[in-house]
Amino acid sequence: MARIPPSVAAVRQAVRRAVPPGLVLVACSGGADSLALAAAARFVASSARPSSAGSGSVGSGSVGSGSVGLVTVDHGLQPGSDRRALDVATWAREAGFAPVEVATVSVAGLPGGPEAAARTARYDALSAVAARVGAAAVLLGHTRDDQAETVLLALARGAGPRGLAGMPRRRGIFVRPLLDVGRADTRKACAALGLVPWEDPHNSDPAFARSRVRGGALPALVDALGPAVVANLARSAEQIAADSAALDAIAERAYSSDTLDVSDLSGMMRAIRTRVLHGWAKSLGCSGSALSHRHVEALDALVTGWHGQGAVHLPGGIRVARVRGQLVRVPD
The missing domain is CATH 3.30.465.60 (Uridine Diphospho-n-acetylenolpyruvylglucosamine Reductase; domain 3)
Known part of the structure; x- marks a missing residue:
């Protein structure tokens, strides 16, 4: 039997650990991170086996066979975004995802800058689709690198513990299975699986703060302090999140x-x-x-x-x- 590439194995293992039973939806832009996540979720779903009771259910941490769908969001902010969304949806249907949804949103009139407005519209759309189809979770493709970038942005903004805690592994229906997986691994996983990711031009646009961190600030830190800085920043976020949760629990009992x-x-x-x-x-x-x-x-x-x-x-x-x-x- 052919050996599974380490990058593919890493993404699949992360999905197995994090995903709850029942119908899950993958939020997929067509980029490397969400594409690798989608492929792993579909693999885990298709390889799951019914329990010994014969009910078709699986243990916690696995998705049942055929129980993974996909949603791609068209923000309408770039030429051809509708075509890109349809291409992702077509790939998903051919790969066996069900249901497959294209959510078209508008950011007009939403508060904040372009990034914040797009994020609000995206999460609202994903929540609406999940509620309509009865999904147990929506999987997001944020990686360890995304978490490190989030921590750096929080530091620069003086955000305090809540910001330094970074992105949670789970909040409500949203689950981030790949926070322990590097961006390099999702790209390698796509290459190993023959998947061609879409390159979002916004990810390299210096008009956006996160793009500047991704293209300049974080690489400079890696050059100065070594590659472990990415994992260390992400781990610091997890530790701060645990401490903040404990302090929040104490505070909640005080009023x-x-x-x-x-x-x-x-x-x-x-x-x-x-x-x-x-x-x-x-x-x-x-x-x-x-x-x-x-x-x-x-x-x-x-x-x-x-x-x-x-x-x-x-x-x-x-x-x-x-x-x-x-x-x-x-x-x-």
Whole structure:
């Protein structure tokens, strides 16, 4: 029997470890990362065997036979993007994926820059398709290199622990099986399998911050510190994520009402207090993506730097003031 190339084996093993039972969808742009992920998911699905009970189910970490579909999103941001999406869908149907969906989205009017708007539209579309077909998970092709880039961008933006924690392996229905797999391996896997990936021109466009990190900053770090820096950055993200999750859990137990007592807050360690304030603001209706460091700092100043200042304005038109020793939401 022919030996499986190490790159192909690495991607398949990552999929086996991460993917839950039931119908899963692969989000596939046609690039090397998502194409290698899709091929591995299809292989794992087709090679899975029914359990001894004969129910056709498989153990945790495997997908059942025939239970992998594919979604490709057309953002409409590049000439020929509709043709590219149709080509990916055609390949998927011929390879045995079911269902196969092309989701066409518009980024017009969405908040943030082009990257943020496209991401919002993409995730909304993937969530909608998953809900419609009853998928247990949507697989995303982010690799260890993507995670390292995310950490560097977070450092540059002063994002704090939440940003430095990088991309989670799972959030809701979204699963990232390849966070321990390098981008070089996905490219090698595609070559070994005879798959020709699409090269997204945005990935090398210096107009985008991530492209500059990918093409310049991260390679410079590798040159200066050695190739292990990529894995080390990704591992640091995982460690920070674990610590942040523990601190968040402690903070969640520290508030349970629409008001916060200043005397309770002032006795907390800063790492806990700021998390309490962040979580409380979200419970009032603030969008987590819009709630920034400066908003939390302003709330914290009501506790630790009180000198009679007025209400803090939070996203969504929410105002918070200190009233008789408590932080309360006040009307406009």
